[in-house]
Amino acid sequence: MGKLGPEAETPVLTGAKIVAAVKRAGVSHVLSVPDLHTAKGLLTPIRSDPALTLIRTCKEDETLGIAAGLNYGDKRALILIQYTGFLYSMNAIRAMACEHKLPICMMIGLLGKEPEVAPQDSAKFGVRILEPILDVLGIKRLLIDSDEDVDGISTAIEHAYTSSEPVAFLIARKPI
């Protein structure tokens, strides 16, 4: 991702489009600790959507345990957390997503990532290390930086469930 020219339009990421994509993939439950990056544009529409049940947790690793239980009970879940919560939950991710190969679908807000800068080039250490960590874990990732990227969400969630493997969506831009 390079710098845009001054004449280029600023890309937009629309929370409602993400919510629609998640629902198209059959997700019924969203497990979340609020993240400033996605709180307004994503969590707010989710909490008012009657087709989604929002389960608020106190810490992010709880979401992994709950998602696993929902999966064994044949329900689809999306985990919505900040990258700091992802880092906090590493052992639960290691166990449930990687070793037990459950279809853990994580939407991770990259709070503080600079616009038009790739995560690996961010000045924020926590943002910069995220993609290499996912690669080491063997977790597929999609960078969601504009509405153009949203179309891939449904397909990726569907694939996660049919192949029983985790997936991470990195929310690079604050959804509106």
Add this chain to the structure above:
Amino acid sequence: MMNRRVALERLKTLINDEIVVATYSTASDWIEIFDRPLNFFSFGAMGLASSHGLGLAIARPERKVLVLDGDGSLLMNLGTLVTIAAAAPKNLVHMVWKNGSYEANGGHPIPQQSVDFAAMARAAGIKNVYYADNLESFEAAVRQSLSGDGPSFIEIEIEQGPLGPRSYKDMYKASRRKALREALQA
């Protein structure tokens, strides 16, 4: 104070088609006492048994879900009490088996022996909270939890059991998780 195996033998007589989520030492005893497809052995990340149970309870509201948690495990995830109280699944029964030690990890004590889990559960907003330190009060709490709407929480005072190492290998076999899925779809 009770012997855990004796209490689990009693629990076996009280349940039918409930899902049982168990962890560490209690899971080791439970699998020897009542090996069945509807058991789920909480894996990988200590403290998350109740989170697994919560997910199962929400997904399958027609069945009671019993979580056999440990005191050391629950201390790793105390926020779960608030999460469960807020989600308020009527079919979840969360038991904490309190022996004051990390029995599965060599028997070292938990940081504070006098911790009052029942009070914590009550303060978190769990609907029904029970305390049991003998077989009679244990059976009464289980019967009430199974017959009424929850969520329910039972603090159970037990003696420390045999120290490890105990094998968890068989417990975490993929075939057990497959059997649970099949039992839930039947």
